[in-house]
Amino acid sequence: MELSLTPARDVPDKTQTSLDVVLRCFVSALSADTGILLGLDSDGKPQLLSAAGYAARRATVPWTQGSFLGHALKAEGASLEPASGWREGSGSPDAWHAVACRISGPDEPLGVVYAGFDRPSHLSRGELTWAANAHARLAGLCMSEGGEAVGAVLRSSGVDQLTGCLRYERVLEMLTAEIQRSTRQGHSLSCCFLDIDRFKAINEEHGHLQGDNVLSSAGEALVGSARGFDCVGHFGGDEFVVVMPETSLPEARRAATRMRRAMGASIAKSTGLDVATSAGVAQWRRGDSMLHLLEESDRALQSDKASGDTHPAPLTKRKGSGGLSGLVRGVRSRVGPRERTDKPPPKA
Numbered sequence: 001m002e003l004s005l006t007p008a009r010d011v012p013d014k015t016q017t018s019l020d021v022v023l024r025c026f027v028s029a030l031s032a033d034t035g036i037l038l039g040l041d042s043d044g045k046p047q048l049l050s051a052a053g054y055a056a057r058r059a060t061v062p063w064t065q066g067s068f069l070g071h072a073l074k075a076e077g078a079s080l081e082p083a084s085g086w087r088e089g090s091g092s093p094d095a096w097h098a099v100a101c102r103i104s105g106p107d108e109p110l111g112v113v114y115a116g117f118d119r120p121s122h123l124s125r126g127e128l129t130w131a132a133n134a135h136a137r138l139a140g141l142c143m144s145e146g147g148e149a150v151g152a153v154l155r156s157s158g159v160d161q162l163t164g165c166l167r168y169e170r171v172l173e174m175l176t177a178e179i180q181r182s183t184r185q186g187h188s189l190s191c192c193f194l195d196i197d198r199f200k201a202i203n204e205e206h207g208h209l210q211g212d213n214v215l216s217s218a219g220e221a222l223v224g225s226a227r228g229f230d231c232v233g234h235f236g237g238d239e240f241v242v243v244m245p246e247t248s249l250p251e252a253r254r255a256a257t258r259m260r261r262a263m264g265a266s267i268a269k270s271t272g273l274d275v276a277t278s279a280g281v282a283q284w285r286r287g288d289s290m291l292h293l294l295e296e297s298d299r300a301l302q303s304d305k306a307s308g309d310t311h312p313a314p315l316t317k318r319k320g321s322g323g324l325s326g327l328v329r330g331v332r333s334r335v336g337p338r339e340r341t342d343k344p345p346p347k348a
Contacts, residue, residue, distance in 0.1 A: 083120030163219025171233030
């Protein structure tokens with residue numbers, strides 16, 4: 001039996017959006033290569049509600065009652081599919097190809113959430129089980145309560161529902177922590193700003209719903225193309241940020257090129273629009289504040305947009321001090337021009 005990737009017709013939009021976010025967060029948390037979220041229709045037949053990673057690029061997903069997913073749907077708690085071929089002395093035998101967990105409702109199973117790995121994952125059984133159980137419970141809230149409950153949970157946890165990226169405030173917290181860690185340990189640290197060219201024109205010509213589809217596709221691509229320990233955030237509007245710990249400027253530039261390509265391909269596949277993106281990268285230097293790193297990243301982004309070599313000219317120029325985005329100016333007003341955020345925390 002094969003499941004079509006066409007979303008179920010009887011799933012409310014808010015529920016579908018929440019399920020998509022939960023699945024992307026699950027796949028991202030485990031650095032998995034693919035993710036699937038199945039539900040059960042009124043006749044008890046499985047239907048594909050969401051797909052992420054390479055599963056989202058395939059036309060169908062195989063399913064049988066005796067498959068790993070079929071077993072997970074009937075099992076209590078998380079199920080793990082062990083990897084084969086490990087040799088004694090080559091490392092831990094605890095290597096896994098997949099993890100799945102049943103989504104339980106008040107009275108009966110509602111579906112199953114799954115994450116798979118191209119190369120065996122060496123996360124511990126406990127880590128995989130905990131993540132699968134946690135995201136299955138979130139999916140259950142979506143499916144049982146129309147997505148409202150999990151929406152509140154995601155907002156409180158700092159995740160933007162539309163893009164699946166961290167929200168503005170959470171990014172600033174993570175960036176501050178990474179600057180402190182780099183200060184203590186001497187690691188390199190880079191920051192990348194990305195935005196979607198002519199996004200205002202997309203909303204005007206194709207409508208705000210299509211604009212939301214562009215943002216959602218861009219966010220999914222960013223989360224999917226970033227490394228597991230990168231911090232991927234949505235700064236608002238069409239602006240995204242990726243904080244890259246232990247990454248030099250040349251490495252960050254290569255990563256930015258990869259992420260821009262992934263964003264463009266994802267947007268084209270989802271909406272049919274040929275949309276260009278711009279990126280700017282800066283590297284933190286010892287003694288620099290968080291604000292300084294954000295300003296340098298934003299200036300690099302503006303330089304990329306103004307170059308005109310690979311992107312169309314922006315629809316309108318940004319207004320404000322020094323050409324910086326309103327969001328960076330907002331950070332400046334919050335922390336103050338002289339406040340430093342790279343100081344190590346006080347000793348207990």
